[in-house]
Amino acid sequence: xxxxxxxxxxxxxxxxxxxxxxxxxxxxxxxxxxxxxxxxxxxxxxxxxxxxxxxxxxxxxxxxxxxxxxxxxxxxxxxxxxxxxxxxxxxxxxxxxxxxxxxxxxxxxxxxxxxxxxxxxxxxxxxxxxxxxxxxxxxxxxxxxxxxxxxxxxxxxxxxxxxxxxxxxxxxxxxxxxxxxxxxxxxxxxxxxxxxxxxxxxxxxxxxxxxxxxxxxxxxxxxxxxxxxxxxxxxxxxxxxxxxxxxxxxxxxxxxxxxxxxxxxxxxxxxxxxxxxxxxxxxxxxxxxxxxxxxxxxxxxxxxxxxxxxxxxxxxxxxxxxxxxxxxxxxxxxxxxxxxxxxxxxxxxxxxxxxxxxxxxxxxxxxxxxxxxxxxxxxxxxxxxxxxxxxxxxxxxxxxxxxxxxxxxxxxxxxxxxxxxxxxxxxxxxxxxxxxxxxxxxxxxxxxxxxxxxxxxxxxxxxxxxxxxxxxxxxxxxxxxxxxxxxxxxxxxxxxxxxxxxxxxxxxxxxxxxxxxxxxxxxxxxxxxxxxxxxxxxxxxxxxxxxxxxxxxxxxxxxxxxxxxxxxxxxxxxxxxxxxxxxxxxxxxxxxxxxxxxxxxxxxxxxxxxxxxxxxxxxxxxxxxxxxxxxxxx
Numbered sequence: 152x153x154x155x156x157x158x159x160x161x162x163x164x165x166x167x168x169x170x171x172x173x174x175x176x177x178x179x180x181x182x183x184x185x186x187x188x189x190x191x192x193x194x195x196x197x198x199x200x201x202x203x204x205x206x207x208x209x210x211x212x213x214x215x216x217x218x219x220x221x222x223x224x225x226x227x228x229x230x231x232x233x234x235x236x237x238x239x240x241x242x243x244x245x246x247x248x249x250x251x252x253x254x255x256x257x258x259x260x261x262x263x264x265x266x267x268x269x270x271x272x273x274x275x276x277x278x279x280x281x282x283x284x285x286x287x288x289x290x291x292x293x294x295x296x297x298x299x300x301x302x303x304x305x306x307x308x309x310x311x312x313x314x315x316x317x318x319x320x321x322x323x324x325x326x327x328x329x330x331x332x333x334x335x336x337x338x339x340x341x342x343x344x345x346x347x348x349x350x351x352x353x354x355x356x357x358x359x360x361x362x363x364x365x366x367x368x369x370x371x372x373x374x375x376x377x378x379x380x381x382x383x384x385x386x387x388x389x390x391x392x393x394x395x396x397x398x399x400x401x402x403x404x405x406x407x408x409x410x411x412x413x414x415x416x417x418x419x420x421x422x423x424x425x426x427x428x429x430x431x432x433x434x435x436x437x438x439x440x441x442x443x444x445x446x447x448x449x450x451x452x453x454x455x456x457x458x459x460x461x462x463x464x465x466x467x468x469x470x471x472x473x474x475x476x477x478x479x480x481x482x483x484x485x486x487x488x489x490x491x492x493x494x495x496x497x498x499x500x501x502x503x504x505x506x507x508x509x510x511x512x513x514x515x516x517x518x519x520x521x522x523x524x525x526x527x528x529x530x531x532x533x534x535x536x537x538x539x540x541x542x543x544x545x546x547x548x549x550x551x552x553x554x555x556x557x558x559x560x561x562x563x564x565x566x567x568x569x570x571x572x573x574x575x576x577x578x579x580x581x582x583x584x585x586x587x588x589x590x591x592x593x594x595x596x597x598x599x600x601x602x603x604x605x606x607x608x609x610x611x612x613x614x615x616x617x618x619x620x621x622x623x624x625x626x627x628x629x630x631x632x633x634x635x636x637x638x639x640x641x642x643x644x645x646x647x648x649x650x651x652x653x654x655x656x657x658x659x660x661x662x663x664x665x666x667x668x669x670x671x672x673x674x675x676x677x678x679x680x681x682x683x684x685x686x687x688x689x690x691x692x693x694x695x696x697x698x699x700x701x702x703x704x705x706x707x708x709x710x711x712x713x714x715x716x717x718x719x720x721x722x723x724x725x726x727x728x729x730x731x732x733x734x735x736x737x738x739x740x741x742x743x744x745x746x747x748x749x750x751x752x753x754x755x756x757x758x759x760x761x762x763x764x765x766x767x768x769x770x771x772x773x774x775x776x777x778x779x780x781x782x783x784x785x
Contacts, residue, residue, distance in 0.1 A: 358393025
């Protein structure tokens with residue numbers, strides 16, 4: 152059937168079916184149910200929908216397997232049933248076409264994995280390859296005639312899926328990306344980038360699906376046609392063009408999701424798609440057999456008229472090149488680290504309400520006693536506070552000291568990450584500290600989203616290798632390069648030292664500029680980590696700012712040691728705090744001062760974390776540097 156399908160495309164436009172998921176929903180299947188599992192649980196329901204589309208005139212029906220990969224099925228505890236669910240999906244389609252009065256091709260539907268690939272996300276390319284190969288092999292062995300890889304946002308993931316599919320079968324591939332209203336995929340890929348990438352892989356059918364509605368998809372495929380058909384003439388050989396739009400933008404009416412685009416509207420656009428050179432036409436979310444029937448009538452009418460000598464394509468506008476912007480000067484922190492200055496950084500938390508005067512007063516005091524930079528935390532312990540962006544901007548503009556903005560990946564998808572980076576750069580914030588962030592479950596809004604697309608090492612790579620080079624994740628120009636100076640987190644005293652070193656190496660390779668560590672309470676912890684890292688990977692070249700958290704009581708010391716993950720306070724330190732009694736604050740500050748002086752010849756700086764906003768304690772710790780300098784002069 153593989154050759155037959157491409158031969159059929161060469162003859163003229165072919166009609167694919169419409170939505171499966173939203174049509175199942177309209178028939179009463181709740182959105183929290185695994186739609187793919189219906190192939191096993193309610194096969195008659197799935198088969199019936201296929202029959203409806205065939206009766207409406209569809210020549211291609213897609214299997215109910217869009218999310219039937221191991222990662223998405225794992226959300227329902229079904230990751231071990233990948234083969235069974237995909238095979239059942241093909242069998243339901245085969246039973247449905249058995250009584251068809253015309254040729255019907257079965258397309259194995261393959262969607263994205265549901266999480267981003269490393270180095271940005273958590274799924275490695277190897278894991279993605281195996282997951283796609285597992286699903287495609289099941290579809291091919293069950294008897295699918297072709298594959299439709301659809302609704303992909305990430306061109307890299309699409310390329311992995313294509314290579315995986317070809318490793319297990321030789322079925323023809325339809326590769327369709329989804330585009331937003333700006334005519335780019337949600338990850339920023341342009342139609343031109345998609346065509347270039349997929350044509351290089353010799354994909355026989357390239358196109359767009361989902362993507363709001365027919366008008367938006369039409370604009371995208373016209374741009375694709377300008378590259379695929381530069382002569383503006385119909386072609387009867389690959390690569391062919393595909394278009395399967397949603398039925399408009401979904402709306403919630405009476406507690407149900409509905410789509411506004413009517414069947415007649417789809418019939419009208421079917422004519423326009425054909426005139427643009429589209430060969431595979433169908434529908435996506437919100438489309439029904441009625442939409443398919445309307446497009447069938449249009450295609451039947453067009454079959455009776457002569458084919459156009461030329462197709463309608465949109466020529467991309469000429470791009471006027473701009474002079475490259477001069478690179479920005481390094482940040483003050485960056486310059487100080489480069490010349491070997493011992494950098495003193497102090498952490499501050501944004502206020503819980505509107506009054507930021509205490510924070511600004513504290514920053515001014517710390518500047519006066521010798522702090523080089525202020526770290527501003529982002530919702531520490533997942534507590535609601537003022538945006539750290541605002542505090543960074545106020546400190547820099549009103550106090551006149553540079554800041555390091557904590558930038559957690561948790562709670563941000565890739566789109567949000569990139570837009571936030573642009574906003575932060577516009578506020579003249581250049582030093583970033585990339586962290587995972589505290590889980591909402593420990594804070595005062597436990598129901599808040601914990602989703603993230605980007606792991607810290609992936610975010611470092613995105614910033615240093617994309618944004619600082621003047622382009623976003625998809626390679627789209629930003630206008631000029633950013634100038635971020637990026638730090639990463641490090642736990643020197645973790646029991647899982649090998650894992651910590653391995654993760655740090657990834658961050659270094661991604662382009663990290665410095666590291667801020669968890670608090671330590673003895674220099675041996677620092678010595679041990681640096682020694683072990685050098686034995687494993689060679690001497691660490693990354694500037695370290697070692698964490699110092701001054702203690703003020705024995706109770707605090709015990710709490711931090713026993714209840715704060717990743718924080719280890721040596722027995723001797725806790726013993727000294729118990730002996731201190733009411734002098735806990737004095738003893739805690741003295742230990743922090745001694746540690747600071749001991750670290751000065753070992754590392755590039757310190758990262759002081761005053762407890763509970765006690766910035767006066769941080770000032771006392773920093774003050775020891777000034778006193779020693781005065782004593783040296785004497």
